[in-house]
Amino acid sequence: DSGVTQTPKHLITATGQRVTLRCSPRSGDLSVYWYQQSLDQGLQFLIQYYNGEERAKGNILERFSAQQFPDLHSELNLSSLELGDSALYFCASSPRGGLLSGANVLTFGAGSRLTVL
Amino acid sequence: GQNIDQPTEMTATEGAIVQINCTYQTSGFNGLFWYQQHAGEAPTFLSYNVLDGLEEKGRFSSFLSRSKGYSYLLLKELQMKDSASYLCAVRVMTTDSWGKLQFGAGTQVVVTP
Numbered sequence: 700d701s702g703v704t705q706t707p708k709h710l711i712t713a714t715g716q717r718v719t720l721r722c723s724p725r726s727g728d729l730s731v732y733w734y735q736q737s738l739d740q741g742l743q744f745l746i747q748y749y750n751g752e753e754r755a756k757g758n759i760l761e762r763f764s765a766q767q768f769p770d771l772h773s774e775l776n777l778s779s780l781e782l783g784d785s786a787l788y789f790c791a792s793s794p795r796g797g798l799l800s801g802a803n804v805l806t807f808g809a810g811s812r813l814t815v816l
Numbered sequence: 817g818q819n820i821d822q823p824t825e826m827t828a829t830e831g832a833i834v835q836i837n838c839t840y841q842t843s844g845f846n847g848l849f850w851y852q853q854h855a856g857e858a859p860t861f862l863s864y865n866v867l868d869g870l871e872e873k874g875r876f877s878s879f880l881s882r883s884k885g886y887s888y889l890l891l892k893e894l895q896m897k898d899s900a901s902y903l904c905a906v907r908v909m910t911t912d913s914w915g916k917l918q919f920g921a922g923t924q925v926v927v928t929p
Binding site: 701703732734740741742743744747755757787789802804805806807808809810 | 847849856857861864903905910915917918919920921922
């Protein structure tokens with residue numbers, strides 16, 4: 700158990716629907732990151748939050764949004780789902796954010812597997 | 817943008833040594849990470865290099881040459897449990913100095929008896 704909790708583990712839904720993925724970071728970690736991993740692609744960075752504020756954005760579609768709450772848990776909202784959104788969605792957390800933070804290693808959750816039919 | 821290249825797959829025998837190369841082209845380089853990912857599981861941190869040279873951690877070592885945009889992960893005394901995907905990740909500066917971590921597609925290592 701990495702200490703990063705993601706729910707649900709598996710989710711099957713239909714095209715056009717909306718889902719919310721939830722992540723609780725490791726105790727004491729302030730930064731949360733979301734990544735998407737499709738079968739034929741590597742980990743694609745979506746977005747990062749630090750202590751409630753958005754800090755960095757990657758290749759996140761406009762149909763996707765995220766937020767980090769005061770208790771530091773984060774949610775990733777995926778709407779108007781398409782077949783191509785089927786993937787593993789990973790949340791990761793780190794103690795700090797920013798380049799002055801040394802290694803600042805990311806700890807990943809077990810992922811949420813989304814299947815869009 | 818960033819371009820991170822690593823071989824798709826490598827096969828080696830139990831007890832042997834395997835070297836996984838990673839080349840990158842990026843501006844604002846600020847560190848290179850290696851993660852291990854077993855199928856369907858979360859990536860787990862293996863090593864971090866920010867300065868040139870070799871970092872050794874038990875059976876695993878990682879090397880970095882910033883001038884060449886090159887890193888390798890060396891796995892010694894291979895065990896069956898080392899069969900996994902190995903992800904090279906580069907951290908790059910962003911305009912707000914917070915940085916982003918970008919992953920390569922991963923190298924699938926298959927260890928055979």
